[in-house]
Amino acid sequence: MMLDLKRSFVLFSILTLVLFSGCSSLGTSRSTVTPExxxxxxxxxxxxxxxxxxxxxxxxxxxxxxxxxxxxxxxxADRRQKYRQFDKEFRIWMTLGITAKVINTEIYPENESYHIQYEMENPRNRSISREERRLIALSYMHIVNRWNSADFPDRDHTYIPDTVNVTVLTPEGKLYETSYLKYNWAYQHSIGKWSKRLYLAHYAGSIELGPEHPDYEGRE
Structure with a gap:
């Protein structure tokens, strides 16, 4: 009898240990795990x-x-102010000797250029048209010569646009021709390397005829 009680007590202890051990493991498995x-x-x-x-x-x-x-x-901004001085001077020279009417002038300091539009006096009169072209070219040349000389200490080449683009219109406002002048052409004349004739020949070579020109290709 005594032996049976001891065995029962041992079995009870083992069962209790197993049960509590299982609960502990279950509790651990249910705990929240923070992912790393x-x-x-x-x-x-x-x-x-x-x-x-x-x-x-x-x-x-x-x-x-x-x-x-x-x-x-x-x-x-500085170049624009200087080109305005050029514009005033150029307009004055344009009023000498001919009756061509300056319609508009524009300054482009970003690319060192200047644009002038003028209206011809008589597109059918080739002599007058030739004189108008000549005046445009010579006006630019004279400004380059004068402003690079000692007579104008407050002026220099920075006041003069590198390119002058010219648009010639008929009295009806139609395109007659376009042309351009380059500073280097006038400068070569000012230092004696080019004659006036050579300078004017370069300008003549820049002329492109418009639809209203008598010699325009395709004109009826």
């Missing part, structure tokens, strides 16, 4: 955040870029 980010995932997340910050932040100009932009603006 792998090194690759962490690096990707940081890169994405950095990209978002960079894209949302406006890029500031460096001091050098800001100075360069301001210098370009100042350069064009």
């Amino acid at each position: 980010l792998t090194p690759e995932e962490t690096a990707t997340e940081k890169t994405t955040e950095s990209a978002i910050r960079k894209s949302s932040t406006p890029k500031k100009k460096t001091p050098h870029e800001a100075i360069q932009t301001k210098t370009e603006v100042d350069k064009y």
Whole structure:
């Protein structure tokens, strides 16, 4: 009898130990586990955040870029003022000797050019048309000669557009011809390397006939 009680007590103890041990393992299996980010995932997340910050932040100009932009603006403003002086002088020369009517002039300091439109007196009179062309070319040449001389210390080549584009219209406002003048042509004459005749020949070579010119190709 005593032996049976001891055996029963031992069995009860073993069963109790097994039961409590099982509950403990079940409780552990139900606990919440926080997933850890792998090194690759962490690096990707940081890169994405950095990209978002960079894209949302406006890029500031460096001091050098800001100075360069301001210098370009100042350069064009200064050149525009100088070309206005040229425009006044050129218009004065254009009123000498002929009755061609200046319609419009435009200044383009960004590409160092100037555009003049004038209306012919009589498109059918070739002698007058030739004199009008000659006056345009000689007016530009005289300004280059004068403003590069010691007689005009407050002027120099920076006041003179590199290219003068010319548009000639009929009294009805139709295109007769276009042409252009280059600073280098007039300068070559001013230093004695080119004759006036050679200078005028270069200008004549730049002429393109418009639909209203009598010799325009395809004109009936």
